[in-house]
Amino acid sequence: MQGTRIRAVLRESTGNLWRELKIAFTPVPKPKKWVFIVGCYNSGTTLLAELMGRHPDISAMPTEGHFVTDQFVKDFDIGLPRMWVDREDLFRLTESDSGPDVIRIKKEWGMRLDLSKPVLLEKSPPNSARTRWLQKHFENAHFIGLVRNGYAVAEGISRKGNPKHIKDGWPIDRSARQWARGNEVLDQDSEYLKHFTWVKYEDLTGNPQSTLDQLAEFLGLQPFPALPEDEAFRIHERKDSVKDLNAVSIEKLTAEQIDTINEIAGDCLERFGYERLGGRQT
Template sequence: MTGPETGPGPQGRRMLFVVGLHRSGTTLLSKLLARHSQVSGLQDTGAPMDEGQYLQDVIPRIGGVGALAFRKGFHRTEASPLATPEAARQLWQAWAPHWNLEKPVLLEKSPPYITATRLLQYYFPDAAFVLITRHPFAQAMAISKWSANRPAFQFVTNWLICHEVFAADSRHLKQSMTIRYEDFCAAPEDGLRRICAFAGLPPEDLLDREIRSSNAKYFAQWNDPARLRLGRAQTAAIRLAYGRRLARWGYDTRV
């Protein structure tokens, strides 16, 4: 399927999407990138976390933190009924008022779009995508306060499905890169330089705070049987089942 027809749109500006599941570092990363002199992020919109998903009605929102992969229609591509030139124009018109259109790079981040990159590329053919990942055990415990009635291992399953969908979709994307939250926290300046180079941006000093990983406290929660609500045998089975799939992302089940 071809891209949308020529019409209202970025017209010489580049779209940069930061994607990743909730509590994976998307907000941290997008706010730092938005400090670049050539980047405009969605700011002061009144929407939760200034996420573009709340500022439009073109792509139906899928609720459920930690359960995206279990929702009908969570994977969206250029084959979707949503992939029309009119939808592309409507999405641009919904987002454009919230950017500084004098900047050459326009940034957006919404966690559910981790499985909608191909649809977004249909809307914006020259878009670039940055995925930030976080160890799923830490991410699971970080979001558990919002979904306390569901066991944490379901969040890990959701993480795996969503990231494996992104990995498959990335073969269809013109421009995509992945950075790990852990690596970014260990060397944020290097991470920002890499992303700027990927996005065609000159290097700038974007750090405005000390960056520290909070994984340790979440790993402690994961290893607390009472908190995880799983027996040793169940935990061992989960680690065995997830081990090979997590290793592909550079993660170990022993934390």
């Protein structure tokens, strides 16, 4: 038994040493632009990153950047998967904050990027809370804020918390607050950003080619290559063509849950142009 533990410790130590060597010999990325896709969980950020990574001038991280650096708090590690607003104090960073090792983050991300490309793209929903810090430390940073119907997002956050991460899933009130507060923080901080644009999930899924070409213009790039019709994309647990899944999610909500979302996130829904739904009949 003791020998098994010793071997496990040795494997971990060897893995850590190899990782540190890789970081040490990875050059610091120096792209023409860093691009950050930010927005609430379950808003389509993975889909958008997958689509944007097809541009010949863009190298996109194959996973969320906050998972592959030891410099940021991870929501899963503190028992708050998909729920960073519950500990906003641990995630929020502005240009006046210090702490994370910027060079190390760039190297950790650089190990997973094609550094020959002029544009490097990263997406992590918790980065919605640290856009101002990222702008200060990442050259020519451009931010794409992705927003999706709050009813569908709240349903998705609650559903995806169960059973793998949170027993019985997140209560709908906390999921709605994550959507509303997360977008509020991003909206407020966007006023300090030099290069920021909003994109709606509904526009992306309704006309992905047009949306991508608008983003190419925002980034000063040539238009995106034409998307093959009905191509399937693997997004987390499903593989499907690009389509708006809002109705599927909203259909799962009860009248009481809709009332709760309206109470917590109603103002934010209206801020982003989403119509309030009727819940409990009175």
